[in-house]
Amino acid sequence: MSNRAYRMTARAETVETTRLSILDAYVELSSERLFATISLNDVAQRAGVSVQTVLRHFGSKERLREEAADHMAVVVAAERRVADGTVDSAVDVLVAHYEKRGFMMLMILAQERTDAFAAEIAKTGREVHRRWVRSSLAPDADENLLDLLVVATDLHTWKLLRHDRGRSVSGTRSGIKQLVSAILAMAGKD
Numbered sequence: 001m002s003n004r005a006y007r008m009t010a011r012a013e014t015v016e017t018t019r020l021s022i023l024d025a026y027v028e029l030s031s032e033r034l035f036a037t038i039s040l041n042d043v044a045q046r047a048g049v050s051v052q053t054v055l056r057h058f059g060s061k062e063r064l065r066e067e068a069a070d071h072m073a074v075v076v077a078a079e080r081r082v083a084d085g086t087v088d089s090a091v092d093v094l095v096a097h098y099e100k101r102g103f104m105m106l107m108i109l110a111q112e113r114t115d116a117f118a119a120e121i122a123k124t125g126r127e128v129h130r131r132w133v134r135s136s137l138a139p140d141a142d143e144n145l146l147d148l149l150v151v152a153t154d155l156h157t158w159k160l161l162r163h164d165r166g167r168s169v170s171g172t173r174s175g176i177k178q179l180v181s182a183i184l185a186m187a188g189k190d
Contacts, residue, residue: 018047018049018053018057019057020071021047021048021049022043022044022047022049022053022054022057022058022064023064023067023068023071024047024071025043025044025046025047026038026043026046026064026065026068027068027071027072027075027104028046029042029043029046030068030104030107030108031101031103031104031107032107033107034107034110034111034115035065035111035115035117035118036111036115039061040054040055040061040064043064065117069117069121073124073128076097076101076128077128079093079096079097079100079101080093080094080097080132080136081093082136085136087137087177087180087181087184088177090136090137090180091153091173091176091177091180092173093136094153094158094176095158095169095172095173095176098155098158098162099162099169102155102158102159102162105125105155106155106159108121108122108125109122109155129150129153129154129155130146130150133146133149133150133153134146137149137153137180137184138184138187138189141187141189145183145187145189148183149180149183149184152176152179152180152183153176153179153180157176157179158172158176161175161176
C-alpha cells in the first residue's frame, strides 16, 4: 500500500471513530436526560469534540438524533441475537440487554406522550420486540400466545422483578424463564 493510500485509510478510520463517538455520546445522554434537554454542546463535550465537529458530521441536531436511533437499532439487534434458539439462551440474552439498555428504554418511554421522536422510537421498539419474541421463542405462535410471551418478556416485567422487587440478575432471569416456560407449556409448545 502506498503512503498516500495508507494516510487516506487512516483518515477514514479516524473520521468513522469520531462519528461513532458522537453517536455513542448522544445515546449515553439519552439514557440520562430527556431528548429535548440534550444540546449539541452536551453531545460534543461527552464525545470530546467541538460542536463544529458534530455539525460537520451530522449537519443538525435532528439528523444526529435520527442517525443515533439508526445506530442504536443496529446495536440492539446485535445485543439481542440469540445463538441456539433455546428459551434459556433467549431469556439470558434479553436480560443482559435490559441490564445494559433498560434505563435508557424507560427514559424513552417516559417521553413518548410529549415527544414525537421518542414516540416513534417506542413504537419501533415494540414492533422489534414482538418480532424478536416470535423468532426467538415461538415462531409458529398464534397472536394470543405471542401477546402473552411479549408481556412475559417486556421491559416492564424486567423492571418489576429486577428493580421494584429487588431481585438479582439471576433471580430476574429465572423469573422471566419461569413465566415463558409456563406460557409455552400452557399452549403445549414446551
